[in-house]
Amino acid sequence: NKVYYFRSVSSTMEVAKKLAEQEKNFLVIAEKQTAGRGRLGRPWISNEGGIWMSLLIRPSISLRESFILTYLASLCVCKALRQITSLSFYLKWPNDIVFLTNDEIKKVAGILLELKAEVDKIDYAIIGIGINVNNQINSFEPTGISLKELTNRLWNRTDIIIEIMKNFYHYFQVKPEEILNEWKQLCLTLGKKVKIIRPQGELIGKALDIAEDGALWLEAENQRAVKIYSGDCIHLR
Ligand code: BTN
Structure with a gap:
């Protein structure tokens, strides 16, 4: 090639x-x-x-x-x-x-x-x-x-x-x-508390896993886990 x-x-x-x-x-x-x-x-x-x-x-x-x-x-x-x-x-x-x-x-x-x-x-x-x-x-x-x-x-x-x-x-x-x-x-994000910044707003939660479809499973505080498909990710701790 x-x-x-x-x-x-x-x-x-x-x-x-x-x-x-x-x-x-x-x-x-x-x-x-x-x-x-x-x-x-x-x-x-x-x-x-x-x-x-x-x-x-x-x-x-x-x-x-x-x-x-x-x-x-x-x-x-x-x-x-x-x-x-x-x-x-x-x-x-x-x-x-x-x-x-x-x-x-x-x-x-x-x-x-x-x-x-x-x-x-x-x-x-x-x-x-x-x-x-x-x-x-x-x-x-x-x-x-x-x-x-x-x-x-x-x-x-x-x-x-x-x-x-x-x-x-x-x-x-x-x-x-x-x-x-x-x-x-090799991923540092999983298990961390993160902030996800998207055009429709910010989300804070714990990064749990990568789903089979490539999304990030995020457990937002006092909520069920949600799938995140894109956005900026900031590690909080
Ligand atoms: C990112 O935002 O992290 C992705 C950066 C990707 C940069 C590369 S450099 C080669 C190729 N040409 C571009 O204009 N962008 C990608």
């Missing part, structure tokens, strides 16, 4: 979408993005030194089953970073790869999933992966950290990308239940 490499793009998500018209499965990598996107419509700062890439795949799964792709991707990235650096990276719901320093959660990487589907059939999925590797984090991103800042050394980005791709090839063969199980074992 092809790898497209660019010095600078608006967003690797956009480039992948264009290339989807002529190519089947591929990876788009850029040194820098001028209009990087994060989850929930937020911008994603992508200066030189990080890993900014989008993997386009055409899995034969339905739209309902597609939630597994973000779990699969964040698990692959988390494990690759552990394998390469020997540091204990964890997952934070829904799909952040984080590191714990002095009881503070610092985000190292994030995943953005975009789908094209006809009715319930997926045409393609673009898995966007952003990893802060050798790049400087802006001071107005206090919850972010790069591998360089964490370890005081530079890291070979090709080694990391190869490790991630190896993990993808492995986990594409693995059943969703098994992926979720492994994901949960």
Whole structure:
């Protein structure tokens, strides 16, 4: 499968979408993005030194089953970073790869999933992966950290990308239940008191489990457990 490499793009998500018209499965990598996107419509700062890439795949799964792709991707990235650096990276719901320093959660990487589907059939999925590797984090991103800042050394980005791709090839063969199980074992959110921020309002409760459909089971105070499908998650204690 092809790898497209660019010095600078608006967003690797956009480039992948264009290339989807002529190519089947591929990876788009850029040194820098001028209009990087994060989850929930937020911008994603992508200066030189990080890993900014989008993997386009055409899995034969339905739209309902597609939630597994973000779990699969964040698990692959988390494990690759552990394998390469020997540091204990964890997952934070829904799909952040984080590191714990002095009881503070610092985000190292994030995943953005975009789908094209006809009715319930997926045409393609673009898995966007952003990893802060050798790049400087802006001071107005206090919850972010790069591998360089964490370890005081530079890291070979090709080694990391190869490790991630190896993990993808492995986990594409693995059943969703098994992926979720492994994901949960590395997840810091479960068992914690969390605040979920959504457009329709905030919810505070205990994060209990990940449901079979990918939702977060949240036990809000004095209420029955509810399923949360998206939103911002803040760990309270
Ligand atoms: C998040 O909000 O945590 C997701 C961040 C995803 C960033 C990556 S970088 C490569 C790809 N291109 C983008 O514009 N965004 C994703």
